[in-house]
Amino acid sequence: MLREALPEIVTGSVPGKSAKALLERRNEAVPKALCGATYPICIKRGEGAMVEDLDGNKFLDWIGGVGVLNIGYSNPEVIEAVKAQSEKYFHTIFNVIVHEGYVELAEKFNETIPCRGTKKKTYFANSGAEADENAIKVAKAYTKRPNVICFSGAFHGRTNLTMALTAKKAYSNGMGPFPAGIYRAEFPYLYRAPKGYTESEAIRFYIEKLEKVFDEQTLAKDVAAILVEPLQGEGGFIPAPIEWIKAVRKICDANGILLIADEVQCGNCRTGKYFASEYWAEAGAAPDIVSTAKSMGAGAPISAITASEEIMDSVIPGTIGGTYCGNPLSCAAALKTMEIYKRDDYPAKARHIGDVVRTRFESFKEKYEVVGDVRGMGAMLGVELVKDKESKEPYPELVSKLIQCALQKGLLLENAGSAGNVIRFLAPLCMTDAQMEAGLKIYEEALVEAMESLK
Structure with a gap:
């Protein structure tokens, strides 16, 4: 059974003959x-944490659809839930014909999301970018203010507004002009804080950088929201320190600004909590609005925006919604996925995987000069590769070589970080212990091979 299989390359190298043929067709048909x-991977089928390609090669997927497959490929219960819904109806536009799946899923999210408010409301969109864009719409409707603060390293999507919010300009090359009212502060990247700073001194440094935005970029009274990823994804798997979040929460409260947690990638059990902002709430710094997507629907396109009733009901009718938002098939997938996450305690799975993998990654840091930092939360971990630990000079060439070496051994890895020198870990949380051990073995072998090839 593929679900229990281990990585295996049967064609000697990747891609094999059938994959090459499909890739050639792709190149002719697709931009x-x-x-x-x-x-060069062409999927035939996927189960759990494993992918089989058209040539019979088996890969352990530690990319997971870039955070979409916390529950893994082809969960049988989710398949049956979607099949059952498909036999009733595929689509209604919720603004016109209400379907129960949408309402039930909103009720479940209102019970689960750790944002402020005794009574919460949720609505659905189709993607993470749409969720973030709609979260900002909600914040503007409630505060009657025009501006938003985001951060260095941020990734929020590829719509016009979310490209403006996204830090790395390779994602928006040639796509301007962008909306006004977007201002950027420096994210607390503790590994690259000013040399010699303690953690508390570094956090104070980054808070002062944020406060300077009010002096140099936008007055606080004009800011509707501050948008934060609890654990930056594309930016390099950098966790937002809790003490920094507590200070940001105080700044927001003092100035009537809403705090938005972008949990598109880090939500849905990835960090050892159902939502990463549960850590914020435990520290007394719960967000006002939470946006999420990716692993919410086991791969079905759906995203969510949740806030208090007071905030949500400030939105003018007609300004939110969309044809496919809260599609019945996607709602069925998300309902069953949430049921499984809670029943089978997926946050605990994330903590178990995170403990094992982090311990091994930390051992790599001890053994190899090129492993500069290991960081993350739960089973969302990043390894930053550098040319040496003293200079911390990014080593993207090694990352690229490592990815290719691992690929040829049956392990799928992806980079992150503004310099492309971080390897991200986003394995499905249903991965078996045997698969985890096989992946870690390949990872270290590929790292050594990559280092040797670049000498």
Whole structure:
């Protein structure tokens, strides 16, 4: 059974003959911008944490659809839930014909999301970018203010507004002009804080950087929201320190600003809590609005925006919604996925995987000069590769080589970080212990091979 299988390359190298043929067809039919050469993988089927390609090669997927597959590929219960819904109806537009799945899923999210408010309300969109964009719409409707503060390293999507919010300009090259009213502060990247700072001194440094935005970029009275990823994804798997979050929460409260947690990638059990902002809430710094997507629907396109009733009901009718938002098939997938996450305690699975993998990654840090930092939360971990620990000079060439070496051994990895020198860990949380051990073995072998090839 593929679900229990281990990585195996039967064609000697990747891609094999059948994959090459499909990749050639892709190149003829699809825009070049979508035809990258890093991953010559053509899927035949996927189960759990494993993918089989058209040539019979088996890969352990530690990319997980970039955070979409916390529950893994092809969960049988989710398949049956979607099948059952498909036999009733595929679509209604919720604004016109209400369906129970949407309402039930909203009720479940209102019980689960750790944002402020005794009574909460939720609505659905189709993607993470839409969720973030709608969270900002809600914040503007409630505060009657025009501006938003985001951060260095941020990734929030590829719509016009979310490209403006996203820090790395390679994601918005040639796409301007962008909306006004977007201002950027420096995210607390503790590994690269000013040399010699203690953690508390570094956090104070980054808070002062945020406060300076009010002096130099926008008055606080004009800011509707501050948008934060509890654990930056594309930015390099950098956790927002809790003491920093507590200070940001105080700044928001003092100035009538809403705090938005972008949990598109880090939500849905990935960090050892159902939502990472549960850690914020435990520290007395719960967000006002939470946006999430990715692993919410086991791969079905759906996202969510949740806030208190007071905030949500400030939105003017007609300004939110969309044709496919809260599609019945996607709601069925999300309902069953949430049921499984809670019943089978997926946050505990994330903590178990995170403990094992982090311990091994930390051992790599001790053994190899190129492993500069290991960080993350639960089973969302990043390993930053550098040319040496003293200079901390990024080593993206090694990351690229490591990804290719691992690929040829049956392990799928992806980079992150503004310099492309971080390897992200986003394995499905249903991964077996045997698969985890096989992946860690391949990871270290590929790292050593990559280092040798670059000498």
